[in-house]
Amino acid sequence: MTDDKTNTGGLDRKLISLDEDYEVRDWAEKFGVTEKALRDAVRRVGNGVEAVQRELGGR
Template sequence: MADDKSKQDKRDRDRVAGDEDYEVRYFANSNGISVDQARELIRKHGNDRKTLEREAKSLKG
């Protein structure tokens, strides 16, 4: 079955949905931090993916 091209996804890929457990887990795993650390970063810095990735890097290094 082919994708319906008339239905476009309105989600913002530049944001991490902090209220979605699967997305927080994915972000944490892909950045080598714990889920609790990821939630703390989202709480502290908002949900901008670039900012969160930069802050996650600083936690590891």
């Protein structure tokens, strides 16, 4: 399911979408990692923000 582009309140706080380049870019910046590192983490643990944050060392 795609994001609602009319809802511009910032990052979706619970899920990371690898289908949206801007989300990958924004979440990678937030966590201080490369886009590849973010994509790899999501593939390992799923797209839940908390799980990805734990996987990336709590950054």
